[in-house]
Amino acid sequence: MHLRPIEQTQGANLYEQVANRIQTLIAEGTLQPGDRLPSVRKVHQQMSVSISTALEAYRLLEDRGLIGAKPQSGYFVRSVKSPPEPDRSSPAQKACRVDTSLVFQVNSMVRDPDIIQLGAAVPGMDLLPLSTLNRLMGQVMRHNPALAHSYSPPPGCIEFRRAIARRLLDADCAVTPDQIVATHGATEAVYLSLRATTQPGDTVAISSPSYYGLLEALATLHLRALELPTHPREGICLDALETALKQKKISACALVSNFSNPLGTCMSNENKQALVELLAEYQIPLIEDDVYGDLSFNGDRPKAIKAFDRHGLVLYCASYSKVLSPGLRVGWAVPGCYQAQVERLKLTVNMSTSPGSQLAIAAFLANGGYDRHVRNLRRAYEQQMLQMIQAICNYFPEETKVTRPTGGHVLWVELDPHFDTMELFQKAGQHKISISPGIMFSPSRSYGNCFRLNCGLPWSPKVEQAMETLGRLIREG
Ligand SMILES: Cc1ncc(COP(=O)(O)O)c(C=O)c1O
Structure with a gap:
């Protein structure tokens, strides 16, 4: 086997790129379980990287559980057993009312420090940049005492919205800071977006299974849910959505676009585009939740569905709860045609998102080493x-x-x-x-x-x- 020389791409570590290339060979079956991997020296020569980079790449693949070392024999592809994946879901396609009493019970366990949290989708606090955030928080509070302690009426602090507009380019969304509304986490962005696009009693099409926070918002707003068949890799069934649209059954659609909760689905660009076009045909808004979009394992940030939106019908919602801090409660919406409604609702519901938190996140994005x-x-x-x-x-x-x-x-x-x-x-x-x-x-x-x-x-x-x-x-x- 001959390995091509590696060309370093910006923003990625060389050893990580080497590891990813070899991981691809394993995933594609070129390297099979039990196969011996090219020696470290061969990787060094053929991929034009140093011995230590090659070694570090192999250590990373070991950490990922993909390869193992045998004394005096080198590295081998491990036979990782791969359990079968769930099939496409087939929910009863009937709109129903939402009852979320259990959600409260499960979430109350999050407060117990002795519990091992395999339930709530919480990041390990050790993995978050808490000390940098704390330092930046102190700095922004000292440098902007009046602003940090004032109301920050919708759409929110301009520094924050500028930073988000720049970041959204990674998701292929070209939006101006004026099109962004700061919110209290993605939860509020989704809630305000649902309120702006529906009336009590309306039906919203959702994936099945769906994130229970969305179900709670539907319950609070007296909305009904129509569960659509959903494939763990492909996402919602567009044919089933089209049938519902034809029957004029739904007022909005709401889903998590990238690495969804709970299925982990990342919709393909083709499906994202087809979904946007289908909804545009029927003039139905889509509430897109993209809180996990930056967490792609291969480093390629997937596009947002919003990137395909030509009519302002996609209300994009996200936050830094999964990447920086769930407690700062900083999120945002890009509500498209519904901007005025979302801003008005934000003002009514809680006036403003903490400006100190917005400024701290903006400072982290500017110079906290986000990438x-x-x-x-x-x-x-x-x-x-x-x-x-x-x-x-x-x-x-x-x-x-x-x-x-x-x-x-x-x-x-x-x-x-x-x-x-x-x-x-x-x-x-x-x-x-x-x-x-x-x-x-x-x-x-x-x-x-x-x-x-x-x-x-x-x-x-x-x-x-x-x-x-x-x-x-x-x-x-
Ligand atoms: C899909 C999804 N959206 C939103 C949230 C909550 O986001 P935030 O903390 O920004 O309100 C979660 C948290 O688990 C989530 O999984």
Whole structure:
């Protein structure tokens, strides 16, 4: 096998690029489990990198669980067992009311510091740049005392909106700062967007399963949900959406576009474009939640659906909760045609998003080392996810299905059709482990045999022990 020389691309570490190239060869089957990898010296010569870069690349692949070293023999491709993936969902295609009482119960476990958080989609705090954020927060408060303590009426601080407009270019969205509204996290952006586009009693088309925060917003606004069949890799079924549109059943569509929660779906550009065109034909708005978009494992930031929007019908919502700080509560909306409504609603609901937080995020984006931080974070999430999948192979029953997201930090696990993950949730709680039972993600309470796992926590003997315990509880039934 001959490896082409590597050309360093901007923003990526050389050893990471070498590792990614070899990972591609493994993923495509050119290198099979058990195959010996080219020697470190060969990588050095053929890819035109130093010996230490080649070694570091192999160490990274080892950390990712893809290769192993044998004494005196070199490196081999590991036979990572790959559990089957769940199929496309087939929800009852009937609009239903949303009841989210369980969500509160599960989320209340987040407050218990003794619980291993495999339930809520929270990042490990050790992975976040807290000290840099704290330093920048102090700086912006000192340099802008009046501004930081004033109301910051919609659309929000210009420094923040300028920084977001620049970042949105990575998602292929060319928007001006004036088109951005600062919000209290993505949760508020989605809530305001739903309020701006619907009336109580209306029906909103959603993926199935869907993020329970969205379901809560639908419940609060007295909206009904129409669950669409959804494939873990391709996303919602556009034919089913078209049928609903033809029958004039829906007033809006709402979904997570990239590395969705809970399925981990990243829609292809073709599907994103087809979705935008289909909705434009019927003049139906789309609420796009893109909180995980920067967390692609291969480093290529996927496009937002908003990038394909020619009519201002996409209301783009996102935040830095998954990448920088969930507690600062800084998010934003790009509401397109609904800008005036969203700004007015924002003013009514809570007047302003904390200007100190907006300025701290803007400062981090300007000079806090955002790109470097995200590179490290996605590498950590990818590694943690691989380790969780490996633990599922080791400890869960053989027929267990699990998604294979290419970004983000959640996994969707499907057990035997008769299994009850609500019971598992109760039993796991007694062992101080939280999971998110499948029925939380469906207004029709489907997915009773599924649950979501958070991979945001750094891998540790404690997390491994929790996975082993979960596996035992599942086997015991
Ligand atoms: C898809 C999705 N949207 C929004 C949120 C919440 O975002 P924020 O903290 O910015 O309100 C989450 C958190 O789990 C999420 O998974």
